[in-house]
Amino acid sequence: MADWSDFRPADLLGVLVAHGVDFVVVGGLAAVLHGSSRITQDLDVTYSTEPVNLEALGQALLELDAKLYGIAEDLPFVPDARTLAQTEILTLSTRLGKLDLLRSPSGAPPYAELRSRAPLVKTDDFAIRIAGTDDLVAMKRSAGRVKDLADIEELEAIADVRRAARRASGG
Amino acid sequence: MSQAATALRDARRKSGLTQAQLAEGLGTSQAAIARLERPGANPTVATLRRALRAAGYGLELHAALQPSGVDLPQLLHHLNLTPAERLRAHQAAYDNMRRLVPGTDGGG
Numbered sequence: 001m002a003d004w005s006d007f008r009p010a011d012l013l014g015v016l017v018a019h020g021v022d023f024v025v026v027g028g029l030a031a032v033l034h035g036s037s038r039i040t041q042d043l044d045v046t047y048s049t050e051p052v053n054l055e056a057l058g059q060a061l062l063e064l065d066a067k068l069y070g071i072a073e074d075l076p077f078v079p080d081a082r083t084l085a086q087t088e089i090l091t092l093s094t095r096l097g098k099l100d101l102l103r104s105p106s107g108a109p110p111y112a113e114l115r116s117r118a119p120l121v122k123t124d125d126f127a128i129r130i131a132g133t134d135d136l137v138a139m140k141r142s143a144g145r146v147k148d149l150a151d152i153e154e155l156e157a158i159a160d161v162r163r164a165a166r167r168a169s170g171g
Numbered sequence: 172m173s174q175a176a177t178a179l180r181d182a183r184r185k186s187g188l189t190q191a192q193l194a195e196g197l198g199t200s201q202a203a204i205a206r207l208e209r210p211g212a213n214p215t216v217a218t219l220r221r222a223l224r225a226a227g228y229g230l231e232l233h234a235a236l237q238p239s240g241v242d243l244p245q246l247l248h249h250l251n252l253t254p255a256e257r258l259r260a261h262q263a264a265y266d267n268m269r270r271l272v273p274g275t276d277g278g279g
Contacts, residue, residue: 004265004268004269004272006269008262009258009261010259010262023197029261032258033257035249035250035252035257036246037242037245037249038251039264039268041265063270073223078232107210108211109209121254122254123253123254123255123258124255132211133211134209134210134211135210135211137211138176138177138210138211141174141177150240151264153239153240153245154239155248157239157243158239158246158250159211161246161247162250
């Protein structure tokens with residue numbers, strides 16, 4: 001079911017960056033940053049599982065007041081490095097909106113490889129890495145959901161337009 | 172051919188072959204197979220057919236009518252925005268949707 005609770009992805013990303021978290025944006029917001037016009041209701045990120053990064057991620061989650069999404073408030077969630085090291089997928093609600101942490105998204109290569117192909121995009125306040133269009137398409141194909149077909153088509157159109165622009169500029 | 176990588180990888184795995192074993196059957200290197208299975212790989216039809224055959228599969232091609240659902244003018248508009256502008260446009264669209272959906276505390 002659609003969840004239209006308050007969602008401020010730019011601020012959410014800003015907190016992760018401020019804590020020095022090594023992450024790559026995947027999912028719908030990565031598509032938006034590539035130029036997609038879709039609207040997404042959560043931020044999906046994958047991240048380095050180096051201990052120092054899990055510590056940084058845990059600190060960011062504390063600042064975000066992160067809680068397990070859809071779980072009773074009284075169920076304790078301590079986002080420390082040990083917990084994060086044992087978790088494959090975490091769906092969280094934060095004070096800035098829904099955040100999905102995906103250790104190894106389906107269809108994605110290992111983190112280091114994904115990151116090496118992820119373009120660095122700069123906003124007014126920070127620079128972040130977003131998964132490349134080829135990797136995003138592979139993830140969406142792997143998910144195999146009907147709703148992803150339109151996203152795949154749009155991402156492939158974005159890649160085509162960029163290739164055409166590079167050819168036109170001789171690059 | 173954007174699904175070539177997935178088709179080859181799935182066929183190889185279903186046949187119980189490693190990349191190295193498939194490479195051996197094709198007389199090529201494991202790295203070459205890894206490149207073919209990389210997202211966005213765009214091999215020729217002949218190369219894909221040969222690799223699939225080595226995995227015990229065939230390649231069937233057919234043309235299918237598929238009307239595009241991409242709004243190209245809108246896409247080009249978004250591609251002309253900076254990433255910061257794309258984030259702001261998304262935020263505005265999201266907040267508009269919130270206002271339209273009953274039961275949320277949207278409005279800001």
